[in-house]
Amino acid sequence: MTTDHPVLAEIKQSFAFLEKAVASFDQRFVLRVLRGLPALRKKLTPELLAQIAVMTYPAGDERRSGFVALAGVNPNTDEMEVDGASGATEATTQPLPEIDMYVSLLFQAWLLHENRIDDLRKLSEHVVARLRTYNRRSLDYLASKIWFYLCRGEELSGNLEAVRPILLASLRTASLRHDPETEASLITLLLRNYLLCAHVTQASNLVSKVNFPENAANALAARYMYYLSKIRAIELDYTAAHAHITGAIRKAPQTPLAAGFLQAAQKLNIVIELLMGDIPERSVFKSGREQSLKAYFEVVKAVRVGDLNQFADTIKKYASVFKADGTYSLVLRLRQNVIKTGIRIMSLAYSRISLKDICIRLRLESEESAEYIVAKAIRDGVIEATIDSERGFMQSKEVLDVYSTNEPQQTFHDRIAFCIGLHNDSVKAMRYPMNSNRIDLKNADEARERERELVKEIEEGELDDDDDEDFDL
Incomplete structure (x- = not known):
């Protein structure tokens, strides 16, 4: 007696979870199925996919023949075998919409893995057309994955603008x-x-x-905050951008599958911190990320010492890296920060320095440019100094004690706000078994009903004398 292939057994188990999710209205079973999708995708083969189509759709169904043809396997299902194991039992009834969408999702993931982009686009169009005919909450998590593969296929084929109207219309419907x-x-x-x-x-x-949505999955929330951070950084709102990218890093799944996202988020976070005038901690560039963050480490070193030549050489050397990461325009803005850092270092090193020396050290075009840049640094609060335009020098003021300013209070306020936000997000992320309180409510209703019946019997005098024989007055 032969046994089913392990992958087919896993697929059958996933079908059982989806049926249980529909019966109990519990989305946790759907999430359990989707968590196994990344590992399952690597095990799929054309023969396995054909077997899945056979055991899901009955004979004569267009979806069955379409999926078998897409897998490139002989449609003679009686002869289809996988690694010597017996084929799956042939379906005789129509599957649930959840199972139908899950099988379509398996084919989408396999086509993307095989880099069959044209087939992926055609399949995604048919799957989305079927998906939009349903209105079932048990399909929500599956639908979000299906939309992802549709957009990924259009992105790889260069049709970004073509898919946008469909996404906007579907967003209104959702x-x-x-x-x-x-x-x-x-x-x-x-x-x-x-x-x-x-x-x-x-x-x-x-x-x-x-x-x-506040109750969206953490992975989606992390991606949303990442994109929102990039938008705010481009709009020069660096404080909001830093808050969003910090939240994205915190919400991102801490698994090997999310390593690429965490790497991209760290790169954006480094650039935003530099634009805010802060220098990232050296520990950020460790923990196995030295090679991927090498270009950003060189930028940090140039900004830290305020060397324009070193900064320009770094930009020229790693321009292709920054363009690939989508941070090139933001990194170019750091030139002003390099100049400000250089001015700050000079203001701390010299109580008085001429504008000509500033121009020479920073390699600026003229003394007028140096005066303008120093004036802007004073206005932005980068340095505490005054400019003597007649004699052409910058006079640094005495460095004040930071604890005599409002900076410690503001830092303390930011930390408190961060902790409160972390607590609120943790409370929102907590999950409880659905309808678990109904059992307690049912028991309480039964107890109250017994109590009412007892009171009624006492009032009507229906209790026998024998009921009180154990009580001595």
């Missing part, structure tokens, strides 16, 4: 249906679409007009 998971997924996909096309204004308008 909002009206109160589908938070699909809504969150579509918002992040639209933001990515806009940023890849350099439509920052449209992305900012989208953020201002939509409300990202």
Whole structure:
């Protein structure tokens, strides 16, 4: 007697979880199925996918023949075997919509893994057309994944603008249906679409007009905060950008599968900290990230010492890296920070220094440029100094004790706000078994009913004398 292939057994178990999710209205079973998708995707083969189609759809169904043909396997299902194991039992009834979408999702993931982009695009169009005919909350998590693969296929084929109207229309539908998971997924996909096309204004308008669901999954929330941070950084709102990118790093899954996202978030965080005038800790560039963050480490060194020549050489050397990461325009803004750092170092080293020496040390074009830059640094609070334009020098003021200013209070306030936000997010992320309180409510209702019956019997005098024989007066 032969046994099923392990992958087919895993697929059958996933089908059982999806049926249980529909019966109990519990989305945790759907999440359990989706958590196994990354590992399962690597085990899929054309023969296995054909077997899955056979055991999901009955004979004569167009989806069955389409999936078997897409896998490139002989449609003669009686002869299809996998590694010597018996084929799956042939389906005789139509599957649940959840199972149908899950099988479609498996084919999407496999086509992307095999780099069959054209087939992925065609399949995604048919799957989305079927998906939009359903209105079931048990499909929310599956729908968000299906939309991701649709957008990924269009992105790899260069059709970013073509898919945008479909995403916007589906976002309106998801909002009206109160589908938070699909809504969150579509918002992040639209933001990515806009940023890849350099439509920052449209992305900012989208953020201002939509409300990202509070109960969305952490992975979607992390992506949304990452894109929002990039938008705010481009708009020069570095404080908000830093808060968003910090939240994205905190919410991102701490698993090997999320290493790429964490790496991209760390790169953006480093640039934003530099633009804010801070120098990232050296520990950021350790923990196995030395090679991937090497270009940013060189930029940090140039900004830290205020050397324009070193900064220009670093930009020229790693320009391709910054462009690939999408941070090139932000890194170019750091030139002013390099100049400010150099001026700050000179203000601390000299009580008085001529504008000509500043011009020579910073390699500026003229003394007028040096005077303008020093004046701007004073206005921005970078240095405490005055300019004597007649005699052409900068006079540094005495360095004040930082504890006599409002800076410690502001830092303490920021830390308190961060801790409160972390606590609120943790409370929102807590999950409880659905309908667990109904058992206690049922027991309480039964107790109250017994109490009412007892009171009624006492009032009507229906209790026998034998009921009181154990009580001595």
